[in-house]
Amino acid sequence: MSERLQAASGAGRGPDADDVLSVSNLSTRFFTEEGQINAVESVSFDIRDNEILGIVGESGSGKSVTSLSLIDLVESPGRITEGEVWYRSPDLADEFRSNDAVSVDGDHVDLRTVPPRVRRSLRGPSFSTIFQDPMSSFNPSITVGEQIAEAVEVQRRATANPRSTRSRTQGYGLGQYLLDGIIPGRGYTSEESMDRAIELLEQVGIPDPADRVDEYPGQFSGGMLQRAMIAQALAGEPDVLIADEPTTALDVTIQAQILNLLREVQEERGMSIILITHDLGVIAEMCDRVCVMYAGEIVERGTLNAVFDDPVHPYTEGLLGSIPDLEDPKPRLQPIAGNVPGLLDSEMDDRCYFADRCPNAMESCLEKPDEIVVDAATEHGAKCVLAERPYDPDEALPADYFGGDSE
Numbered sequence: 001m002s003e004r005l006q007a008a009s010g011a012g013r014g015p016d017a018d019d020v021l022s023v024s025n026l027s028t029r030f031f032t033e034e035g036q037i038n039a040v041e042s043v044s045f046d047i048r049d050n051e052i053l054g055i056v057g058e059s060g061s062g063k064s065v066t067s068l069s070l071i072d073l074v075e076s077p078g079r080i081t082e083g084e085v086w087y088r089s090p091d092l093a094d095e096f097r098s099n100d101a102v103s104v105d106g107d108h109v110d111l112r113t114v115p116p117r118v119r120r121s122l123r124g125p126s127f128s129t130i131f132q133d134p135m136s137s138f139n140p141s142i143t144v145g146e147q148i149a150e151a152v153e154v155q156r157r158a159t160a161n162p163r164s165t166r167s168r169t170q171g172y173g174l175g176q177y178l179l180d181g182i183i184p185g186r187g188y189t190s191e192e193s194m195d196r197a198i199e200l201l202e203q204v205g206i207p208d209p210a211d212r213v214d215e216y217p218g219q220f221s222g223g224m225l226q227r228a229m230i231a232q233a234l235a236g237e238p239d240v241l242i243a244d245e246p247t248t249a250l251d252v253t254i255q256a257q258i259l260n261l262l263r264e265v266q267e268e269r270g271m272s273i274i275l276i277t278h279d280l281g282v283i284a285e286m287c288d289r290v291c292v293m294y295a296g297e298i299v300e301r302g303t304l305n306a307v308f309d310d311p312v313h314p315y316t317e318g319l320l321g322s323i324p325d326l327e328d329p330k331p332r333l334q335p336i337a338g339n340v341p342g343l344l345d346s347e348m349d350d351r352c353y354f355a356d357r358c359p360n361a362m363e364s365c366l367e368k369p370d371e372i373v374v375d376a377a378t379e380h381g382a383k384c385v386l387a388e389r390p391y392d393p394d395e396a397l398p399a400d401y402f403g404g405d406s407e
């Protein structure tokens with residue numbers, strides 16, 4: 001267990017057998033006209049079989065870019081500049097074991113070293129994503145059924161012949177074909193796949209699925225389209241489902257239904273979920289472990305109980321409010337005085353990035369903290385000197401140290 005934390009703080013270590021994904025020192029930058037933006041900074045974490053891992057943090061802390069980096073969907077001017085993304089796939093490991101350009105460790109391959117077409121082929125059958133806005137996952141001019149059936153076919157091809165280049169290069173999503181300018185003819189999806197699409201729609205709780213498959217995305221309500229998006233994501237039978245604010249746009253009742261559905265399918269299929277949200281109530285309800293992000297870094301992590309009951313980092317404490325309580329979690333992030341840093345490399349001082357907003361900032365916070373193990377048994381770690389020693393008022397930074405506008 002403590003090994004995992006050591007790895008997180010930088011010591012090199014291979015992935016463990018029960019890691020479906022193991023991310024090591026991943027950094028993603030945007031190279032903009034204003035300068036280099038450090039959106040994700042040397043982030044390490046594991047996703048294990050059968051778990052829901054939560055990623056929480058204020059807007060702009062790097063949650064979405066982290067998840068996009070995992071599936072190689074960071075768009076220009078962004079680029080992953082460093083790190084490893086180990087994915088467990090005995091097939092790929094065998095295929096690339098003798099290839100010097102690809103890093104293989106047991107059953108894991110470093111996705112950053114495999115050819116791009118292989119990475120692309122994993123979207124759907126290995127990783128699926130659901131987002132806040134389901135319209136973005138559907139092409140408005142193709143029926144919901146056809147789009148789900150297409151995802152089913154991508155999965156079937158991948159399973160039927162995992163090593164074939166064709167199955168790997170087919171990409172994912174009929175919508176994407178259209179966006180790419182390749183328009184398949186009518187009847188492209190088989191009846192069998194369409195039947196499976198109906199089954200999936202039924203599973204996610206769409207009434208009259210046999211009729212609704214023939215409807216267009218615009219004919220679905222927000223909640224129903226969210227369910228359809230989950231059906232589309234499940235069609236690929238992914239190992240890992242990445243859910244980025246999956247319920248933020250929905251009203252409370254539907255939100256609870258969608259979360260129940262996600263948990264149900266997670267348990268049923270034994271898949272792993274990365275759940276990104278602002279909503280601490282959702283994290284408390286759903287997650288086994290949680291990572292707290294701030295300014296592109298994971299600043300605290302551990303089992304849900306460890307982080308929520310005994311937060312160490314003042315940022316986590318701030319998010320949870322003054323009385324963190326698992327029985328009665330604050331439903332939304334508590335506002336913290338001051339602003340999230342803009343992440344411009346030239347403006348990022350070499351210190352704890354939270355120090356300018358921290359009620360407990362000390363002189364030692366002017367050095368960059370390593371991740372410190374709080375409790376190995378709960379995999380609890382924090383990038384904060386307070387994990388090591390109590391706050392000492394004698395070392396407090398003057399209130400106006402950072403210019404005095406951070407209150």
Ligand SMILES: Nc1ncnc2c1ncn2[C@@H]1O[C@H](COP(=O)(O)OP(=O)(O)OP(=O)(O)O)[C@@H](O)[C@H]1O
Pocket residue numbers: 030032037038039057058059060061062063064065066076077078278342343
């Ligand atoms: N296309 C882009 N161009 C330049 N910078 C970007 C781009 N996309 C993201 N960033 C930078 O990356 C940082 C992290 O963004 P990200 O979307 O991951 O935050 P987030 O934690 O998901 O926030 P939210 O909760 O609002 O979704 C942003 O603050 C922004 O500076």
Ligand code: NI
Pocket residue numbers: 063064065244
């Ligand atoms: Ni986001």
